[in-house]
Amino acid sequence: MRMQPMVIGHHYMASAGQYLATEAAHAILRAGGNAIDAGVAGGIALGVVHSDQVQFSGVAPMLIYLADRDETVSIAGLGWWPKALNIEKFIRDHNGTIPMGILRTVVPAAPDAWILALQRYGTMSFGDVAESAIRYARDGFAVHTVMATFLQDKVEDYRRWPQNTAIYHRDGAPLGEGDRLVQADLGRTIQFMVDQEKAAAGRGRDAGLAAARDAFYRGDIAQTITRYHRDNGGLLTEQDLAEYRSEVEKPQHFTFKGTDVLSCGPWCQGPVLLQMLSMLNEVDLKALGHNSKEYIHLLAEVMNLCFADRERYYGDPRFVDVPMETLLSRAYAQERLKTIRSDRAFGEMPPPGAVAGHVAGRAGKPSVAVGEPGLPADTSYVCVVDSAGNAFSATPSDVSWEGPVIPGLGLCPSSRGSQSWGDPGHASVAAPGKRPRLTPNPSMAMRKGEFLMPFGSPGGDLQPQGMLQALVNHLVFGMDIQQAVEAPRFITRNFPDSFEPHTYYPGRVDLEQGIGRPTGDALGALGHQVNWLPDLSLKTASVCAVSADLKGGRLYGAADPRRTGRAMGW
Numbered sequence: 001m002r003m004q005p006m007v008i009g010h011h012y013m014a015s016a017g018q019y020l021a022t023e024a025a026h027a028i029l030r031a032g033g034n035a036i037d038a039g040v041a042g043g044i045a046l047g048v049v050h051s052d053q054v055q056f057s058g059v060a061p062m063l064i065y066l067a068d069r070d071e072t073v074s075i076a077g078l079g080w081w082p083k084a085l086n087i088e089k090f091i092r093d094h095n096g097t098i099p100m101g102i103l104r105t106v107v108p109a110a111p112d113a114w115i116l117a118l119q120r121y122g123t124m125s126f127g128d129v130a131e132s133a134i135r136y137a138r139d140g141f142a143v144h145t146v147m148a149t150f151l152q153d154k155v156e157d158y159r160r161w162p163q164n165t166a167i168y169h170r171d172g173a174p175l176g177e178g179d180r181l182v183q184a185d186l187g188r189t190i191q192f193m194v195d196q197e198k199a200a201a202g203r204g205r206d207a208g209l210a211a212a213r214d215a216f217y218r219g220d221i222a223q224t225i226t227r228y229h230r231d232n233g234g235l236l237t238e239q240d241l242a243e244y245r246s247e248v249e250k251p252q253h254f255t256f257k258g259t260d261v262l263s264c265g266p267w268c269q270g271p272v273l274l275q276m277l278s279m280l281n282e283v284d285l286k287a288l289g290h291n292s293k294e295y296i297h298l299l300a301e302v303m304n305l306c307f308a309d310r311e312r313y314y315g316d317p318r319f320v321d322v323p324m325e326t327l328l329s330r331a332y333a334q335e336r337l338k339t340i341r342s343d344r345a346f347g348e349m350p351p352p353g354a355v356a357g358h359v360a361g362r363a364g365k366p367s368v369a370v371g372e373p374g375l376p377a378d379t380s381y382v383c384v385v386d387s388a389g390n391a392f393s394a395t396p397s398d399v400s401w402e403g404p405v406i407p408g409l410g411l412c413p414s415s416r417g418s419q420s421w422g423d424p425g426h427a428s429v430a431a432p433g434k435r436p437r438l439t440p441n442p443s444m445a446m447r448k449g450e451f452l453m454p455f456g457s458p459g460g461d462l463q464p465q466g467m468l469q470a471l472v473n474h475l476v477f478g479m480d481i482q483q484a485v486e487a488p489r490f491i492t493r494n495f496p497d498s499f500e501p502h503t504y505y506p507g508r509v510d511l512e513q514g515i516g517r518p519t520g521d522a523l524g525a526l527g528h529q530v531n532w533l534p535d536l537s538l539k540t541a542s543v544c545a546v547s548a549d550l551k552g553g554r555l556y557g558a559a560d561p562r563r564t565g566r567a568m569g570w
Contacts, residue, residue, distance in 0.1 A: 003536065006482035006567075007557035011387045013569030014038055015544040015557045017053075017380035017458055020141060021045040022559075024132035025384055026568045028124065035384040036064055036122040039392030040114045041129035042382035044190070046396050047110070047411075048136045048183060050380045052150045052168070053458060056133075056186065057108035057216075057225075057411040058398025061264050063251055063444045064121055065452065067389035072444060073121075074264045076247045077113030077394075078435050079106040079414050080316075082235035085432045087424065096422035098430065098500045101160065102234040102403055104417035106436065108225075110396055111193070111216045113246040119209045120248070121390075125201075126212040127194040134194070137187030137410075140180040144564045146538065148177040153375050157401035164405045164412075185410030189221060217241045225413055228406050236413065251444075254278050254328055259451065259475055262444045266314040266322040269498070270441030273464040275306040277471075278333040285476050291488060291515050293522040294342070300492045300509050300528065301340045303465055304350055307495035312352035315427035316435040322427075323355045345527035348506040349495050366496035369503035376539060377402075377499060379440050379458035381565075385546045385555055393454035395440035395463075418500045439498045443467060445475070453481070455545035458563070459538075461498050465491045466541025474547065481547040481558040488514030489540040505529070512537055536562045 007013065012035075014025035025042030033041075039062070047056035060077035082105070090098060098104055115126060122129075143151075151158070151174035158164045158174065167183060168175055175181055193212040196219070200211035215221055222241045229236040251262040254274040261277055263270030279302045288295040313322050326332050336353050349366075379397035402415035419437055420430035428437040441463055442456040455470065457463045466489060473484035489512050493505040507529040511520050514535050524530045533539055542563040547556040557567025 003561040009555045009569030011570045013546045013555035013557040014384045015567035016042045016382040017565045018050045019566035020049045022566045022568045033124050035386035035390040035392040037124040039384045043394050043396045044133040046380045048133045054380045054396045055398040058414045060110035060113040060396040062394035065391040074249045074251045077109045079109040080433050080435045082240045083432045084235040090422045104415040105413050107244045108413045115213045137183040140182035143175045143179045146563045154401040161404040189409045267316045267435050268438035268441045272306045303492045304494045308352045319434045320427045326355050366502045366504045376459040381456040383454035385548045391454045393442035395442045395456045397440045419498045452548040457541040457543045459541040462541040470543040485543045485558045485560045488512040538562045
């Protein structure tokens with residue numbers, strides 16, 4: 001039984017982490033735009049209707065499949081640390097941590113990434129795809145239950161900056177479910193970019209898109225952002241913004257039981273999912289039984305091993321030599337599997353694997369967390385498949401409680417520096433011009449001529465765990481995609497949190513109630529530190545997907561009822 005109906009179409013399909021963003025994407029498809037146009041529209045809309053989790057000026061990593069070329073590309077959509085960064089200052093003044101607030105700011109990447117995607121692979125103008133977002137910002141929308149939950153959970157963080165509370169609080173309290181949220185300054189900021197595009201439109205579409213981009217990175221918006229940073233101890237300069245460009249890259253991929261699964265590079269945690277699949281490719285998962293003791297034990301330990309590798313090896317490949325070929329090799333997967341015992345859990349974070357001849361950064365040495373983990377702090381998601389077979393997958397992110405809103409602009413420049421380390425020996429230590437190791441990791445699965453599925457999730461370190469389970473549910477256990485997304489889930493917390501202060505919960509596994517007490521008791525007997533969550537908990541990720549049956553000509557849209565996602569298609 002499904003909590004939400006699965007949406008079925010024959011022409012196109014979109015799914016996003018908030019229903020108004022889905023509507024924005026669907027409107028573009030209905031108007032004749034392709035998957036890239038629609039995905040960008042949905043992503044920009046998420047920066048308004050999910051602005052607690054997604055900032056228009058945040059990050060926007062994406063994967064794009066181009067049907068006519070049979071090619072998938074990755075757009076990084078992740079900014080780098082300002083040139084003025086001095087890691088010694090973090091070590092000396094902040095005890096090796098990345099402090100809350102303006103010093104976490106990296107170069108905003110999302111506006112550039114969205115426009116780059118439109119320029120190279122879309123058909124519409126920036127004004128066309130931004131129309132819904134501007135309307136939602138200008139006219140307001142009803143605060144949905146997930147936003148209300150996060151606004152309440154982060155109430156004290158918002159109170160650090162009066163301009164943040166001016167938007168998200170009313171009469172001294174956070175906005176609640178059903179309250180109207182108007183973001184007039186943000187609407188005017190995006191509209192200004194549209195106006196600059198229109199002014200240049202006489203020189204052609206590319207010139208218009210370039211003008212919209214320059215309005216943010218070289219014009220009035222850039223000047224307003226950098227002036228605020230100069231006046232308030234920030235690091236961003238006009239040069240940092242003017243020189244930024246998102247990279248177009250070849251994705252990482254692994255073939256799991258006949259299906260190609262693609263991710264962005266190791267500047268994000270996306271390859272963690274691929275590493276998990278490389279180990280599970282060696283196992284008869286069906287024989288273990290879905291969500292059995294044996295199944296959950298194996299997957300949790302595989303997750304722990306892959307996260308341990310993430311901590312040792314992953315970082316910005318422009319600064320760090322990441323041995324992805326070895327990490328995704330069959331020989332490496334087989335060696336790592338040998339470290340898993342069927343009768344005993346690791347109990348604490350296992351050591352990373354050894355890569356012969358490779359000098360890696362040292363894995364983080366996190367402190368043990370005190371108390372219960374809070375809500376997962378970031379991100380939403382959007383995916384689209386259009387009538388031509390193009391596909392789009394993006395995980396835009398950055399929150400509105402980690403740094404100050406820029407007065408007059410209504411946005412927070414990316415606070416993604418919170419996912420860097422202050423430890424000089426760590427692969428993801430902060431450095432000028434270096435990208436933090438990002439948690440958002442859009443993915444795509446495909447079998448040529450048969451199957452195509454963009455999928456992803458919010459939830460920080462929960463993302464690849466929820467995505468793995470949904471994918472295996474669909475491909476191995478034969479669940480339809482909505483059932484695969486809704487099925488009871490588990491997560492491990494036996495590794496350093498990607499967010500500052502990088503604490504962890506040794507040996508902990510969180511189980512949704514639907515998994516059943518006998519299974520939980522059996523896992524506890526193996527040494528897992530079992531913790532129970534309610535069913536459909538937003539602490540177990542929230543997967544959206546479009547599963548396209550290319551032979552049958554049907555598109556299936558799924559959205560996770562754990563949050564406010566919806567699918568829509570025709």
